[in-house]
Amino acid sequence: MACFYSVVSNFRRPPSGQAKTCIPQTTMQILTSQNLGTSAKHINYWPSIIGTVLLGFGFVSIFQACLNYLVDTFTRFSASAVAANTFMRSVVGAAFPLFLGPMYRKLGVNWGSTIFGCIAACLIPVPFLFFIWGKQLRAKGEWTKFST
């Protein structure tokens, strides 16, 4: 992003001998005076937006795969399984935003997101474990052995 702004300042260079001194001045002006209306030091917001796209993608794929797996596992009792899942999800969804405002404000968005990212990273191997040992787990369950 910095080179973009320096290119913009080059186009606005006045045709005189003062050009060389104007370039760093114009770059600093553009860099510091945001046309977004803030004087914050964060200029590049595109990584956050791309991260959001990945977040939505991951969430939907995980959620749908999980629900499909639940329905397939508990064949006759899938309604109860989905109901239990929805209940716990609602509880978590109600509880999390309560402490997130203070958490994000105190720690900063960086560290707050890092915490959640580490929690999510610890849970990456879960679908792989279920892929490997799913059949055995289902055979041992009381309500799930009808799906094997």
Add this chain to the structure above:
Amino acid sequence: MTIYTSFIYGRLENHSYSLLCSLGDPGILYASLEGYKIEYQENRGWEPVLSSLPFLSLLIGVFCGAALNVWNNRYYFKRFKANGNKSVPEARLPPMMIGGIAFTGGMFLFGCK
């Protein structure tokens, strides 16, 4: 966040099956919804309407996730037919593997500068 919860429907003490509930993923997502507001409105000082636009990127990600599940159905049908027209629950899991990694990556991308 994915945690193993015992399926306690029916009040039985027989915790014979650990049910996989992807609870934390919606939890973390609801968490980051509030984080978006703090990030874009307070930290960067955008106007309120402008700071709500990053949710559109969430929508784009959701569409991509839906497309992934449509594509996974083909794989599931192959396993379904190979199993003699009986359901194969494990074949529903590949999107979760991809989604888990994407979710973590997105979280780190969103937070870190």
